Amino acid sequence: MAEQSAPSRAWRVVLEKVENDLLDGRLGPGDRLPAERELAGNLGVGRSSVREALRVLEVMGLIRTGTGSGPSSGAIIVAAPTGGMQALLRLQVAAQGFPLDDVVRTRLALEEAVVESLARDPNRSIPAARRMTEVMVASDLSPAEFLALDAQLHLSLAEASGNVVITAMMAGLRSSIESYVREGADNIDDWDATADRLRREHVAILDAIDAGDAEKARELVHSHIAGYYAHAGLSR
Template sequence: MSESATGRAHDAVLRHIEDSLRSGELKLGDRLPGERALAEQFGISRASVRDAIRSLEVMGVVRSATGSGPNSGTIVVSDPSSALGVALRMHVASHHLPVKDVVEARIMMETWSLEHAASAAWSPEQLDDARRLLEAMDDDALPSQVFTLLDSQFHVALSTLAGNVVVSTMMESMREAIRGYIDDAVERRGGWAEAVDTLRAQHRGIFEAVEARDGERSARLVREHIEWFYGQAI
């Protein structure tokens, strides 16, 4: 099969999966037909089917597992932040997407999220994830890499309060895209013991403003926090 024919076969499988998801014929948790069945359905090679399935895995649409049992086969999932994170990370690594621009986009989305969270319909219990992460970061024995992981999860947890799934997904993907750069920068610069105390105080202030539903203050504090941190680290 020529390269162009292989590409058309690959695209046909992807379009079929997309149409099936859109129509509701396929839903989260459903299992795709096997390679042989899909190959026969489309009149293409099993290799073309495998290429299409790999593409869907990279996009976070399906998960494949070998063997037998309820978790085997190719199952429809939804993990868009992982797929977007991989794509962003690669483009950041290629220097096509400067870290500075990613940070500016993060500030825009996070300030928007915290401003809108002030009037969103969330309950006090929905702050529990952010509160647990805040308390976990108080551990003086945490390595900087673990702290920055908890830090990014804390910000994502707060952003979800605005109720916009797309913004939360983008926040998650951006943290994945640049976390390695942040860890490297923190290690190069040193002075972590002093910086971590400032970060904890800033996190507390942001959390308290969000809890009080003070959108203007929480947005201002998170902007100052992000700009200060990246000014120190990058």
């Protein structure tokens, strides 16, 4: 049994080697991984296992691969693997791997950090979020259209904060967030009144950010997210 299972684990040896080299500083963004033949020989695994490991690393967004012999060929470490994190989170969401309560608590932690960071940043700039509030005033928006814009507004704040990890996590969780807020809209009798309240809350959050009031911005975004969750009957 051990001999049969060993080949299925061999590609993990390659992943561990790359991870250790990154942690120890032997590899960094822009560096090229050794060729397949060299990795296979040095690690004592088959070239098929090396190729499997490279496919995993590429899906994770940690490397990009190119064919040929030029400067863009081979497997190269990517500097900002946000796409991989987004993809992994989206897959977990699609597989219903995250309980809704955990998604909401994570969203609260991320968005409170975002608005606090923006409020404390003297160079903050949130024109994209302001534009979203203007578009959301339209009276002919369906609940689904309104909530899609709502999700884009919140994502634009994460992007404006400059924190690429939070932005990647917010983008990865976006489908789950949109799903639960749409589900909540079906439970709300007076949607128009709720939409008006959400618009006012958005503007108040942005005003607090622009005023540099980090504590107020944090309290407002917490109330905004948790309030909708409770009002829509989604609380567990």
